[in-house]
Amino acid sequence: MFITDTTNRQELLSRFCPDGLNYWRAVELEFNRPWYIVRVQIQLEDAQQVDAEASITSTVLIADVEDVLNLFNSGAKSQKVKGVSALIPEDLSQSNGWVLEQISAIWASEMPTGKQDGFKKTYFLETECGNRYPVNPMEEVEYESARMTLLQRLTS
Template identity: 30%
Template sequence: MFLSLPQYEFQMPAGLNVPGGKHWRVVEMTLHAPWYLLTVEQADTGNLDWATSRTLCIAWETDLADAIKSIEASRIRGLVAMIPAWASPTGQWSSRQINEVWLDSSEAGKFVTLLDAAGKKLEAGILIEPPKAGPSGELLLRLNGGSRALRPRSAGSGRTRRRSSHAK
């Protein structure tokens, strides 16, 4: 989904780069489908009073769910869905703040449900049929105003709730 080319690589100073990391000034969108910006607080280990954030650009909803499961919920600062022109009311790329992420799993696979600040289900993805088996889903993330997770949890844990209550 994201394409980077060697001429756009940015050489970071050795002390600022992460091992194996590469930085890019430009990336191209090769597939016009929704993608996600997940902002996470990253504490400065040398100064406990100061923290920075990092933002992950994630192309697939299942990768988004996996990323959320691997991060302590209280460190997540925000989640934005980037909506392509073909699925946006403006006819241009647009964005929506996401406040809840649910994961449903069955033998058919995984299905991610995203709810915005108004509790409305995001309907901008490539249409796939959600798994039929299982009446409940796992709440992976709930943000308060899109800025802070309300519930602490360890990676991989979650609550369940009836599917009908989050399929708005």
Template identity: 25%
Template structure:
């Protein structure tokens, strides 16, 4: 989640915003969980795709999977997805952003009714989100949930 304050609302909000929409100069990240930067293209019917602006969203995992389902909508596609991972997950002292290749789920070995989530980066590294702190090598039967790797053309 993000926390904001009215003092951080950008002055342009009152000039260009629609009712219920605001522009912010600052938001605070209140949860140390992965977030996703999703860029979506949705070109107009008679416009040049190369010059269409991308829409970018920062969303939690459950929303990124909703956006993946939109790939079946005609003339709408996900341009890119990056994971924004907290330091405990990426092994550093802070947040990092990396292109995401896929999302997997796997059964927890000691609690098979619970699932952990694996995030596969485009460089092959994998991060695990486990309520029980389970290591990658201990997870059972990974299942591919979403694949963001570019499709290869048939030869």
């Protein structure tokens, strides 16, 4: 999740937004876990009579992998996900700071919770560089030992 602070609201540009929308100079991350930069190609319906290929590409920042998956499964013909990058925190990437990587696949595994008939879905990211990360840094599941199900293969 992203946290907004009214002191970071961009006053001038926000005046031109529809009700309920604002421009922000900065947002804070709720937790140090991966967050996603998603490029979405949107088909322009009004322009289709003139040019069937008319579209724009929008960039969306998303805090949860399930919301990324929902973009692929929305069924909307007017939008297509063009690419997903993940900003990986330093404790997962084992680097000296956050690392930006292109995502090539999203995997899931059902892990027992320890309660009777209880299972929890755990997500993993696979990058184009071959790195693999749990979406939740608190998960102590080894990627290689978990039974994985491919949820989404991404193309660039």
